Amino acid sequence: MKTQAPRYVLILGGEFPLRERVLAGALRASGGLPIYTLAGTRTSTTIKFFDGYIVGDVSDPQGVLRAVQQHELEHDATPAAVIPMNDFTVRSALAVSQRYGLHHNSAETVHNCRDKFLMKQVLAGAGLPVPRFGAFLSFEELQRLAGEIGFPLVIKPRELAGSVGVIKVSNPAELRRAYEQCIADIKVLNGACMTTEDVFQAEEYIPAMNEVSVEIANHGHTHRVLGVTDKYLGAEPYFVETGHSVPSVHTGNEELVRIAERACEALGIRYGIAHFEARITPAGVIRIMEVGARTGGDAIMDLVERTYGFNPYEIHVGSYLGKPLDLPAGSLVSRGLAAVSFLKADEGVIQSVKMPRSLPHTIVNMQVTGKPNDVSERPISCRSREGSVEFFWKGRNPEQGFREHLDIARRMASEIFSVRPAARAGTTVAFEEEGSV
Known part of the structure; x- marks a missing residue:
């Protein structure tokens, strides 16, 4: 009778700075299972602290799945859980979890949490307090939204993170410049995050204490x-x-x-x-x-x-x-x-x-x-x-x-x-x- 393949916990984004304590938490939670991470390069300074690593781009769902499957062929080991650590890893964690039948948030949940426009629609539909918002693809659509929302407003990419491309616009004279800056900020990334980069959101600016x-x-x-x-x-x-x-x-x-x-x-x-x-x-x-x-x-x-x-x-x-x-x-x-x-x-x-x-x-x-x-x-x-x-x-x-x-x-x-x-x-x-x- 064939024995069950060895299991391991796979951390997506575990090698990123300021997330190092995930290793200690994973070792305690897993009860001794090997803890692996995914790394884009073998020169990462943190991967040596994990029990093992798989080479891949955390933001590429199908690439991550192929890498995990290749690891299974070579080592006869399968993941017991795939853990997302930031926004760019959730879709990859979902792809692997679906293939291996693991616990994970639904595809709908992952998609709605990644797309800020869909997210706001769900939250507003549940009666939760969100700023006035709308989606746009072009400067002309942004102009229309600005007329509806009013100034000041905030524009942002719908699927990026880390404040990239998020800009406050105080008056109509700044709108074109802010739009161009948002696009320029995205282009600097050179596609590294593998997310949709031509969809945007405008929302009411909330003055905050x-x-x-x-x-x-x-x-x-x-x-x-x-x-x-x-x-x-x-x-x-x-x-x-x-x-x-x-x-x-x-x-x-x-x-x-x-x-x-x-x-x-x-x-x-x-x-x-x-x-x-x-x-x-x-x-x-x-x-x-x-x-x-x-x-x-x-x-x-x-x-x-x-x-x-x-x-x-x-x-x-x-x-x-x-x-x-x-x-x-x-x-x-x-x-x-x-x-x-x-x-x-x-x-x-x-x-x-x-x-x-x-x-x-x-x-x-x-x-x-x-x-x-x-x-x-x-x-x-x-x-x-x-x-x-x-x-x-x-x-x-x-x-x-x-x-x-x-x-x-x-x-x-x-x-x-x-x-x-x-x-x-x-x-x-x-x-x-x-x-x-």
Whole structure:
């Protein structure tokens, strides 16, 4: 009688920076199964920490499926679960899970969570609070939508992430320039994300006192909030994230929790952690920005772990393995304030990198990715970063207006990076940044 093929857990996106703790969570959740990742190159610095790896592009569903099937032919091993770690991995995880009959969110759910227009339609149809929105393919359609929605508004690609191409438009005179900038930002990617790049969305601009994300554990029809994160953004008209902190000043906001959990139910998210983002106006009105059927990036899972003492990735992987949620009863108790801020060199060419001789005890991790001869770009998306700094203040509570982590990272970046000016490449349309001098 033929014995069952060896099983392993496959992490899609496990080799990406600021997601390293998924390995610890997966080892605990799997009960000892080998943990594999998928990597685009054998030169990745993180794949050696996994039990094995499969070479492929995480954003190519059929390519990933072929690579997993080839691995099965060569090693007689099949996946027990395929774990998506960001937006560009969910369709690939779905393709492999369908082929091997594994637990995964439905194709409809994955598609609706990837396409921001479909997502907003589902959420609006469920009576959840979203900005006014519409889809467009051309500048003429954008003009029509702008007349209906009014100014200010925000334009964005429907299937990208990391703030790429997301631009605020304050008045009709800026509309053409913003449209051209959005397209230019997409072209810079050169098709690397393998997503539809010629569909866009316009939506009402929501003035916010706070922008937050909510991490929700899902298993079947059970949805439970694990943590709320305060998000910090750079200067408009762009929406680049410059840092995060956990807990949020809105951690006890019962309406926010209710809306986030209802959004997951409306979208049909049945497995794993979902990443929910919202803006909260000065009057306390909540508007949903988006919901991803995957974990939050930018080390947000690490911040949750430091604050509450459990690894969210263990819950994420366990759900895809079919294990019911095992969460502490009652409200989670914070152990302190965790934060991350991103290092940003001045615009230009980095001449030298000088690492600090010592770090304050509140810094628990620092990664410097910028190196000599790198071009430090204008901060308009997550692509323009030169590293990260993670903090933890034991026993500290969240504070409205907290910016200490941002200030420290800004000072550190000015000391670490020596930069000379460089001629602009010409892909960025000039906007007058709000709040700039």
